[in-house]
Structure formats: C-alpha cells, structure tokens
Amino acid sequence: MAAKFNDVKEGTEIPQLKKNCSTQQLVMWAAGSGDFYQVHYDLPFAKSTGLDNIIVHGALKHAFLGQMLHAWIGNEGKIVKFGCSYRGMDFPDQDIVCHGLVTKKYEQDGKKLVDLEIWTENPEGRKTSPGTATVALP
C-alpha cells in the first residue's frame, strides 16, 4: 500500500530497494537516458581514465532512489524535490541497496510534506549516493 501522511513516523525507514546491475542493464540505461559515456560499458576505456572497472552511472543510482520513492508513495504521492550526490563508485554485479529515512513531516501551503534522507549503500556498507528528498503525500 502507498504511504499515507497520517501513517508516516519521523525517524523510521521506508522499505528498502535492493538492486544489482548487470552490464546489460547499464546498456539499457544508456539507451534510456542517452548517456553513452564509455566508462559505463567499455572496460579498456574505463581503465584508460584511471578507473579499476566499469562503473554504474551516478544518474542510474539516483533513478534507483527514485524507484524506491515511487514504490513508497505510489501514484497519489508526488515528489517535490529530490537529489543526491555521487560520492563513491558502484560496480556491475554488486548489490546496491537503496534506503530512505523519514526526517520530518509537516504541512506547508496546504500540502502534506515529508522530508527524507536517502542513500544507496554498497556491499561494504558505505553510502555511495547520499541525498535528500521531499515528497507530498495524500
């Protein structure tokens, strides 16, 4: 069930979303997003830029966090503001776990708003894409 404002509690985590990208998914993302930078599918190219491996697009991790928020708020909720920064690299065939923690709920200009801290976590438990989101809930 989609989240309802009255049921949301500050300090609680929303359902996590676990992702694990194959290189095929990275290519599908390249096509969907229009980002054809070779560090995301061409290993010799990635190594030539100083990277150890192909890396997952930062914008794809951002979109994974968006997928987690969408699953939580459903089609009646709306994302008002949402961003993250890319602090650490993630690689294909490794778990990327999306998290969201409710930090504040409040009403403003007639809207029921919820602020969250959001992040992706790598297998070592490091937050590789920390950010924040504000959503409006019914």
Add this chain to the structure above:
Amino acid sequence: LAEEFQLTDEMKAAIGVESKPWPYEVTTTSVRAFARGVGYTDRIYYDEEFAKSQGFRSLPMPPTLVATAVFDPEKSDHRFSGPRGTLPQFESPFKRLLDGGTETEYFDTICAGDKLTATSKITDMRSRPGQLGTMLFTTTETTFRNAEGKVVAIQRGTSITY
C-alpha cells in the same frame, strides 16, 4: 599531491551566462525506455490506458527523468545526447569527467506528449582536491518550461573534471 588550481578569466566569465533554449520531449517510447533502464515493472510507465485510468494524461515521467533532449546530429553531444556548445566554451586542463550529482525540483506533473524547452547556465565553479587529484566542480542549473512557458522543473547538476 593535488595542486591548487585558480579559475581562468574565461571560466569566471562563463558563470551565469544563460544558454539559448533547447527543445526537449517526453514520449511514450522515451518513458518506456527509461523505465526499462531503471528496472520498473509498474504498468504506469508502460501502459497508456492504465496510466489514464490512474488520472494521468498519458505515461507519466518516472522520477529523475524530466525529458529527453531532442537530438540533432550536427548540434548534439554524441556522448551525452544533450545540447553541445550552447554554454560558453573555455579551455580547461581537466579532460576526464565524472558526474557529481543531481537535484531536481518538480513544479508540475510531466507526461508523454509534453514538449518542453530548457535553458541552462553555470551557477558555480570551484576546484578542490579529490580522490583522483585536483578536481573542478561545475554546477549547472537547467530550467524546463512547458509549451505555455510555465516552469515545470529545475535541475541542478554537478560535473567533475579532473
């Protein structure tokens, strides 16, 4: 050790200069391609009739996708598909590129069929030492307007060159 880097006059002059508008589209095909890339299974991003039954004009834009830049083989960037050379150009010693992060504010629901225009400007440029040596962080703000001229989204992105 990373060396100090001072912004050149050319770089400083580029900050705040607004680009010409570039056309963006949202289409049913672009929404489906994006949704597949993320791994969505929600029919809202694939089935137009279902999306309409949920109150949307057509397939809605999934989070983080605002719209797709209309591709022009002469004027678009072949690597990133967006407009090329619409912002002031400058020489830079940093040739390698990483994406630093993105934040978007949404002011309206965007759906397939919408035609938007976007203008961009560099709002900040600064260098600091990073994992891979001296890095130049450039923040660019892109404003998306719909056919009526209403601002529907503002996106702030940070690119890192090193």
